[in-house]
Amino acid sequence: MGALSDPFNPDQLLWEGCPCGLHASMREHQLASMGGSDPRFPDSRFYSIENNPPVKAAEESTYERTPDAVATSDAADELTWDDQDAVLARCVESAVMKGIFGTDMNRRNFLRAVGTSTALAAISQFIPLDKVKAAIVDAKGPLEKKKLNVGFVPITCATPIIMAHPMGFYKKYGLDVDIIKTAGWAVSRDKSLSGEYDAAHMLTPMPLAITVGAGSVAKPWTMPAVENINGQAITLHLKHKDKNDPKMWKGFKFAVPFEYSMHNFLLRYYVAEAGLDPDKDIQIRVLPPPEMVANLRADNVDGYLSPDPFNQRAVYDGVGFLHKLTKDIWPGHPCCAFAASKAFIDDNPNTFLALFKSILDATAFASDKANRKDISKAIAPKNYLNQPVTVLEQVLTGRYADGLGNVKNVPDRIDFDPFPYHSMAVWILTQMKRWGYVKGDIKYKDIAEQVYLATDAKAVMTEMKLGGPYGKPPESTYQKYTIMGKTFDPAKPEDYVNSFAIKRT
Amino acid sequence: MKASLRIRSIILSIVLFAAFIVVWQLYVQSQTGPAVNMDPEYAKLMGATAKGASAMPGPLEVGKAIWNHIINPFYDNGPNDKGIGIQLAYSLGRVMAGFLLAAVVAIPLGFLIGMSPVFQGALDPFVQILKPVSPLAWMPLALYTIKDSGLSSIFVIFICSIWPMLINTAFGVAGVRREWLNVARTLEVSPLRTAWKVILPAASPTILTGMRISIGIAWLVIVAAEMLVGGTGIGYFVWNEWNNLSITGVISAIFFIGVMGMLLDQILARASHAVAYAE
Numbered sequence: 054m055g056a057l058s059d060p061f062n063p064d065q066l067l068w069e070g071c072p073c074g075l076h077a078s079m080r081e082h083q084l085a086s087m088g089g090s091d092p093r094f095p096d097s098r099f100y101s102i103e104n105n106p107p108v109k110a111a112e113e114s115t116y117e118r119t120p121d122a123v124a125t126s127d128a129a130d131e132l133t134w135d136d137q138d139a140v141l142a143r144c145v146e147s148a149v150m151k152g153i154f155g156t157d158m159n160r161r162n163f164l165r166a167v168g169t170s171t172a173l174a175a176i177s178q179f180i181p182l183d184k185v186k187a188a189i190v191d192a193k194g195p196l197e198k199k200k201l202n203v204g205f206v207p208i209t210c211a212t213p214i215i216m217a218h219p220m221g222f223y224k225k226y227g228l229d230v231d232i233i234k235t236a237g238w239a240v241s242r243d244k245s246l247s248g249e250y251d252a253a254h255m256l257t258p259m260p261l262a263i264t265v266g267a268g269s270v271a272k273p274w275t276m277p278a279v280e281n282i283n284g285q286a287i288t289l290h291l292k293h294k295d296k297n298d299p300k301m302w303k304g305f306k307f308a309v310p311f312e313y314s315m316h317n318f319l320l321r322y323y324v325a326e327a328g329l330d331p332d333k334d335i336q337i338r339v340l341p342p343p344e345m346v347a348n349l350r351a352d353n354v355d356g357y358l359s360p361d362p363f364n365q366r367a368v369y370d371g372v373g374f375l376h377k378l379t380k381d382i383w384p385g386h387p388c389c390a391f392a393a394s395k396a397f398i399d400d401n402p403n404t405f406l407a408l409f410k411s412i413l414d415a416t417a418f419a420s421d422k423a424n425r426k427d428i429s430k431a432i433a434p435k436n437y438l439n440q441p442v443t444v445l446e447q448v449l450t451g452r453y454a455d456g457l458g459n460v461k462n463v464p465d466r467i468d469f470d471p472f473p474y475h476s477m478a479v480w481i482l483t484q485m486k487r488w489g490y491v492k493g494d495i496k497y498k499d500i501a502e503q504v505y506l507a508t509d510a511k512a513v514m515t516e517m518k519l520g521g522p523y524g525k526p527p528e529s530t531y532q533k534y535t536i537m538g539k540t541f542d543p544a545k546p547e548d549y550v551n552s553f554a555i556k557r558t
Numbered sequence: 559m560k561a562s563l564r565i566r567s568i569i570l571s572i573v574l575f576a577a578f579i580v581v582w583q584l585y586v587q588s589q590t591g592p593a594v595n596m597d598p599e600y601a602k603l604m605g606a607t608a609k610g611a612s613a614m615p616g617p618l619e620v621g622k623a624i625w626n627h628i629i630n631p632f633y634d635n636g637p638n639d640k641g642i643g644i645q646l647a648y649s650l651g652r653v654m655a656g657f658l659l660a661a662v663v664a665i666p667l668g669f670l671i672g673m674s675p676v677f678q679g680a681l682d683p684f685v686q687i688l689k690p691v692s693p694l695a696w697m698p699l700a701l702y703t704i705k706d707s708g709l710s711s712i713f714v715i716f717i718c719s720i721w722p723m724l725i726n727t728a729f730g731v732a733g734v735r736r737e738w739l740n741v742a743r744t745l746e747v748s749p750l751r752t753a754w755k756v757i758l759p760a761a762s763p764t765i766l767t768g769m770r771i772s773i774g775i776a777w778l779v780i781v782a783a784e785m786l787v788g789g790t791g792i793g794y795f796v797w798n799e800w801n802n803l804s805i806t807g808v809i810s811a812i813f814f815i816g817v818m819g820m821l822l823d824q825i826l827a828r829a830s831h832a833v834a835y836a837e
Contacts, residue, residue, distance in 0.1 A: 207801055218636075234638040236788040236797060240707075247705035343801040350613075369605055370613060370803065436639035439802040443605055454603035458596060 060150040060160070061169050197401040199228055201408065204235045204244055204253035207438045208342055208360040209448050210281045210389035211254040212428060213469060215438065217415040219431045225414070226407040232437075237341040238311040242269060245394065251401075252393035252408060254280065258481045260392045260504050262313040267491050273395040276473050277409050277506045278416065280389040283380035284448070284467030285316060286364040287323070288373045289356035290349055294457065297376070299327035308340040308348065308357035315388050318484040319379055320358040325555040326537050331488075332557070349373050360388070361448040361467065362440050367456070369444050374456030378466055383536040385470070387477045409513060413471050417519035420469040425449040470523040472514070473505040476531040476543035483546045489557035497546040505530075579617045586616045615806040624810045642795065642814055649784060649791040650818070652708070653776045656715025660772065664720045665765065668727025669753060672761070678728065685724065693718035693779045697786055707787035711780065718779045719772035726768025730761030759833070766830035773826055777819045792818075 154160035164172050201223075205211040215232060217223050223230040235241045238256060242263065245253045260274040261267075289296070296302065302324065309316040321331040329335055340348060342363045348354045350372045357363075358379070367373035379386060391412050398405045418424055429445040432438050438445065447453035451466035478501035485491045502508075507530035514526040534541045541549055550558065596604070615623075631643030671678045693714045700710035734757050742752045784793025792815055799807025 231637045234788060234798070236786065240787060243701050244707060247701070247707075249705075249707060343803065346803055366803065369603075371604070434635070434639065435798065435802075436636040439639075439798060441605060443603060447603055452603075454600050458600060460597065460600050460603065 060147045061164065061173060064161075194403040196227060196404045196407060198251070198404045201228060201230045201251040201404070202249065203230050203232050203408075204241050204250040205232055206235050206238060206241060206254055206342070207440075208389075209362055209432075209438070209445065209467060210284055210360050212432060212449070212467075213280055213412055213415040213419050213471075214254050214391060215432045216419065216428050217411050219437070220415070220418070220428075222411040222415040222418070223408075226411045228404070228407055228411060230408075230411075234437075238314070245392070246270060246272060248394075251397055252391065255390045255392040256311055256314040256316075257387045257390045257477065258313040258315065258318070258485065259311075260390060261478055261481055261500060262485070262490070264504050265491060265495075265500060267485065268313060274392060274504060275395050275398060275506055276390045276392045276478075276504055277398075277405075278391045278412055278471040278510060279387045279473050279477070280391055280416070280469070280471075282385050282387055282468050282470050283378070283465060284388055285319070285358060285360055285379040287320070287356060287358045287376040287379070288345075288349070288364045288367045288456075289376045290352065290354075290373055291371075291456070293355060294374065299324050299329065302327075302329060302355075303334050305355040306336045306338065306353070308338055308345050308354045308359065310342050310345075310359055311339060313485075313490070315379075315386060315481075316358045316360070318481065318488075319382055319386065321488060322484070322536065323358075323377075323382055325553065326539075328555075330555050346370060346372065362438065362444045365444050365447050365453060366440070368454055369441070375453075378463065380463075380465060383534065385468075386536075387474075390473075391471075406513070409509075410517060413510075413514060413517060413519060416469045416471040417521040417524050420521040420523050422450070422464055471510065472523065472526055473507050473510055474527075474530055474532055475501040475505055475507050476534070476541075478505045479531075479543045479546050480534065480541055483541075483550050486558060487550050487553060487556045495546075497543075582617050586614050589614055613805065615809070620806055620809045620813075623806045624813055627810055627814070637789075638798070640790070642792075642811075645790060645792045645795045646814065646818055649780050649793065652712050652784075652791065653715055653773070653780050653822075656712045657719050657773055657776050659712070660716045660719040661723060661769065663716075664723035664768075665727050668724045668765070668768075669731050669757070671724070671728040672731025673753070673757070678732075685721070688717075689721045689725070693775075694782055694786070697783065701787070707789060711783040711787055711791075714783050715776045715780060719776045722771040722775065723765070723768040726771070727761065727765045730764025730768075731757055733764070734760040759835075762833040763830060763835070766826065766833060770823065770826040770830060773822050774819065777815075777822055781815060 150160055154163060167175070203214060205214050218230060218232050233250070235244065235253075238259065241250070241253050241255060242259065244250045245255070246263070246269070255276075257276065257279060260276040263269045263272055263274040265271065307320060309320055311317065317337065320337065324331050324335060331337055338354070340354070340357070342359050345354070345357045345359050345363050346367050349357065349367055350370070356373070356376065364373075364375055368375060379388075393405065393408075419428060426446060426449075429442055429449050433440055433442045433445050448467060451461075451463040453461055453463075453466070455461050475498070479497045482491070482495055482497050482500060486495055511526040511530070514524070518524070531543045533543070539552075550556065627642040631641045633641040634644065667681075671681055696714055696717050697710065700713045701707065704710050704713060738756055738760065739752065742756050747755070780791065781793040781796065784791035785797045786793075788794050788797060792811065796808060796811045796815075799811060
């Protein structure tokens with residue numbers, strides 16, 4: 054009984070007052086129907102009535118339910134005040150029923166007469182209960198815009214953005230999102246700048262580069278969440294099987310997916326640590342990921358540092374082998390980003406919040422390794438990644454063929470931690486400075502804190518109480534990193550840049 | 559005599575096609591190696607490579623893929639996966655929009671250039687400089703200024719189909735026989751009526767030739783443009799198959815692009831046949 058009861062159950066009493074609506078309470082109603090005893094006699098034995106079940110026992114109930122109703126009312130059986138969304142949904146149903154029938158008696162008679170499923174169908178014809186519920190539960194404030202276009206480049210880094218579509222995470226927050234496959238990051242950047250995309254999958258350095266106007270028109274951009282950590286690899290042509298030391302790579306031609314990418318910065322870092330100058334001793338060119346495998350097969354490049362599935366795809370197609378996973382260069386490095394323009398967030402705060410929550414929710418789901426096989430199946434079709442499920446499974450579960458005849462088991466080959474640490478932005482800016490992509494003095498901290506929305510992420514994640522290993526936000530938005538034995542202190546970025554022997558400054 | 563010539567060329571066509579299929583099949587077979595001996599779990603992770611299969615599909619496989627596209631051309635599995643019929647319709651829509659816009663601009667402008675030597679001299683340098691620019695070179699500029707990828711590809715089609723039509727119209731108009739124009743002048747026909755009743759019929763075979771060249775170029779360019787901007791269209795379809803490294807998908811797309819291009823060309827060939835005249 055009460056606000057949490059299922060309003061579609063004819064055997065439940067819902068509202069204050071009596072079923073016929075003429076009396077202020079159940080007790081007065083009972084007294085009146087029993088022959089008009091005076092309610093002013095508080096000692097009356099009828100006082101106990103309220104404690105007895107006023108209607109016949111649930112076992113005898115003729116209450117029938119549609120599959121939909123089962124879902125809601127099964128939840129109802131365990132409904133507690135902690136589950137605020139469900140409680141809110143229930144209150145909406147109850148309020149709508151009250152508005153229609155006025156009294157409990159009318160409602161129960163109607164439900165008994167026509168059956169719950171017919172009643173549900175009849176009522177939803179006039180009042181779209183689902184939509185009313187979604188609007189109230191998901192938005193708290195009205196959504197400025199429900200139909201959104203989100204761009205993605207078809208790689209496994211975009212897993213949360215993609216899977217949120219087939220697995221219903223956008224819908225859960227009341228959004229109707231079309232996710233649009235994009236040919237590469239330059240196009241993604243242009244379509245984002247032109248406003249064709251409301252938000253997009255980018256590389257973690259891109260929002261920083263767009264904001265400072267490096268390789269782009271300068272426009273304030275933001276990165277509310279990191280899509281994935283780890284999950285990249287250096288793939289070499291099979292003919293280089295024996296060249297396992299980067300010192301032997303002089304004259305190699307490498308490909309990376311974009312200039313402003315972790316791929317470029319990590320490859321440069323890796324070869325520079327081995328004493329090679331990435332601008333003189335090797336050649337690095339930009340290739341869209343799908344073309345990398347074909348170029349490797351045609352011997353146009355010796356290897357690449359690229360996003361999966363194209364590393365695993367080279368193994369699967371028998372042209373290359375995995376030399377090194379990037380997680381062994383920098384464990385937990387950020388890679389791809391969920392990014393939106395500052396203008397979009399300012400103009401559509403509620404929509405943005407709903408979108409942000411659906412991404413965080415999807416990321417938390419993806420971070421649970423038990424879900425990875427289901428995700429592989431969900432994102433493999435042509436509409437999404439358009440890749441064989443076997444390849445995606447090897448990337449996401451970390452049990453993979455390395456191309457040299459070994460089966461490896463690395464569960465954190467790719468992982469999903471949404472938190473956009475400011476220190477990650479500072480590291481990326483140091484590398485942009487190191488390789489000459491930006492010149493002059495950089496206000497590392499200011500740019501990092503303006504673009505990476507770590508403070509907002511912290512607030513939203515705390516409110517959402519997500520599960521998974523990365524569901525809880527960390528205390529500090531700055532961390533120290535150890536990359537190939539060298540420590541990075543975000544408090545001293547300029548010293549870090551100057552500490553490298555090979556650099557362009 | 560004429561009939562036997564036709565039969566002979568049909569037979570030769572079939573023989574050439576059969577030879578092509580046989581060579582293709584032989585090539586694929588030569589690429590297929592023996593199954594590699596490896597650990598069963600590793601083999602499972604490696605898929606077809608473990609079986610020594612060739613990366614190049616055989617003619618049968620491609621034929622099956624084409625047939626599957628033909629029997630189900632209009633399915634829609636979301637924004638990134640639509641049937642070949644829908645993709646072709648998108649591309650055709652863009653080509654038509656750009657082409658018609660170009661015709662609306664190019665044909666009147668061509669009349670002006672053809673009829674007036676002053677205009678011809680004035681506009682010639684612009685035409686000469688803009689004509690040889692590859693249409694795709696306009697793409698970044700279009701994306702930046704128009705800020706819409708769909709409209710940008712229409713603009714690229716517009717800019718590539720305008721030149722052949724403009725030049726051919728001007729050439730056809732300038733080449734109308736003096737005598738006919740003189741007759742019109744003696745009869746004191748107004749310039750507009752002369753253009754409509756004398757010059758247009760006389761120049762229309764040349765104009766249609768220009769249009770035929772334009773639509774051919776437009777169909778070539780739309781594939782490239784859609785591969786760049788993505789979203790929808792046959793160019794995007796090719797890119798999506800390429801993204802999956804599916805050679806079968808790419809070959810079937812090539813087939814459909816060819817058939818469609820041939821149809822467009824045939825339609826304009828019919829039209830130019832209709833306006834042709836013997837002097």
